[in-house]
Amino acid sequence: MLAVLVAGCESPQSLSTSFKGQTMGTTYHITISSDLAEIDQGGLHKSIDSLLVAVNQSFSTYIASSEVSQLNKHTQQQAQIRSQEFIELLSEALHISELTQGAYDITVAPLVNLWGFGPDFKEDDVPKSEQINQALNNVGYEKILVDSRQGSIKKLNPSVYLDFSSIAKGYGVDKVAELLETNNHLNYMVEIGGEIRVRGLNPQGDKWRIAVENPDSAGKSIYKVLNVSDIAIATSGDYRNFFEKDGIKFSHTINPTTGQPVQHNLASVTVLSQSSATADAWATAFMVLGGKKGYDLAKENNLAALFLLKEGEATKALVTPAFKAVIEEHKR
Numbered sequence: 657m658l659a660v661l662v663a664g665c666e667s668p669q670s671l672s673t674s675f676k677g678q679t680m681g682t683t684y685h686i687t688i689s690s691d692l693a694e695i696d697q698g699g700l701h702k703s704i705d706s707l708l709v710a711v712n713q714s715f716s717t718y719i720a721s722s723e724v725s726q727l728n729k730h731t732q733q734q735a736q737i738r739s740q741e742f743i744e745l746l747s748e749a750l751h752i753s754e755l756t757q758g759a760y761d762i763t764v765a766p767l768v769n770l771w772g773f774g775p776d777f778k779e780d781d782v783p784k785s786e787q788i789n790q791a792l793n794n795v796g797y798e799k800i801l802v803d804s805r806q807g808s809i810k811k812l813n814p815s816v817y818l819d820f821s822s823i824a825k826g827y828g829v830d831k832v833a834e835l836l837e838t839n840n841h842l843n844y845m846v847e848i849g850g851e852i853r854v855r856g857l858n859p860q861g862d863k864w865r866i867a868v869e870n871p872d873s874a875g876k877s878i879y880k881v882l883n884v885s886d887i888a889i890a891t892s893g894d895y896r897n898f899f900e901k902d903g904i905k906f907s908h909t910i911n912p913t914t915g916q917p918v919q920h921n922l923a924s925v926t927v928l929s930q931s932s933a934t935a936d937a938w939a940t941a942f943m944v945l946g947g948k949k950g951y952d953l954a955k956e957n958n959l960a961a962l963f964l965l966k967e968g969e970a971t972k973a974l975v976t977p978a979f980k981a982v983i984e985e986h987k988r
């Protein structure tokens with residue numbers, strides 16, 4: 657979901673190069689604040705696309721031969737060797753699971769599917785409690801063991817199914833950012849499906865202007881524009897991806913403990929972090945935890961986060977001290 661948009665238009669005289677394309681079932685947009693020769697543009701665009709294909713070959717559950725699909729199909733308990741990138745991102749996801757006591761959990765897919773938010777199309781309906789209990793048996797990050805030294809993964813429950821959709825877009829953004837930096841492009845904005853990372857200055861020579869949307873399913877309007885640099889921004893929200901049945905809204909964020917979609921007045925969370933993967937995962941984690949628990953944990957872990965809560969028709973904002981500090985720093 658495109659929860660964060662880039663605000664402001666480029667003035668025609670500014671020098672910049674832009675790329676766009678499709679990946680991970682969504683779109684990507686990249687801007688570099690310099691005017692590349694056409695031949696270099698073509699080469700770079702190709703490298704970006706190959707890189708994203710490689711990321712998907714590790715993390716996409718839509719590709720049968722991907723690393724994650726191979727692991728998901730594996731029906732035995734013995735350890736499976738995986739690439740360094742795979743071990744790295746899985747370890748980061750498991751770390752956030754530990755810090756959130758399982759509120760964030762990339763094994764939650766059976767429940768996501770049951771509630772009709774997975775890849776299989778389903779009529780909007782509320783699953784039966786037996787179905788939820790059955791799915792819950794196969795959910796739990798502690799059912800996955802990682803041996804980073806061996807580069808191997810063991811599924812303690814062979815039915816456990818990994819789904820990186822809450823962190824892979826952010827990871828893709830980080831990889832593209834690294835590729836740009838390796839090619840000496842140090843002023844850029846990379847965006848995949850709403851997850852953004854910026855560095856240096858925009859084509860006008862200013863900080864990058866990133867808009868946080870009002871959490872409102874009716875239309876797109878801007879809540880606040882962040883003037884930032886050298887940072888990743890991720891937003892999670894329940895204002896667009898949900899279904900409604902008998903007047904109740906069901907969120908696409910699932911509480912892995914109860915097996916139920918979360919119900920609270922937290923409408924969106926925006927997280928700032930050095931790593932886009934980290935920001936992406938935490939944004940989803942906070943949507944599970946809700947405003948109160950989420951805010952306390954963000955503060956405890958010194959994370960920069962903006963929580964937008966619905967209070968009747970009004971929107972109330974809660975910002976962590978770390979978020980304030982980032983915004984203050986960029987005013988200078």
Ligand code: ADP
Pocket residue numbers: 657659759760761762764768773819821822823891892893894908909910911912936939940944
């Ligand atoms: P958002 O922009 O709302 O964060 P994402 O696509 O980044 O959307 O992440 C939402 C996805 O995360 C859901 O579609 C689902 O696959 C997955 N998800 C749902 N609940 C959890 C959870 N408790 N922990 C981890 N991932 C989850």
Ligand code: MG
Pocket residue numbers: 821822823890891892936937939940
């Ligand atoms: Mg996310």
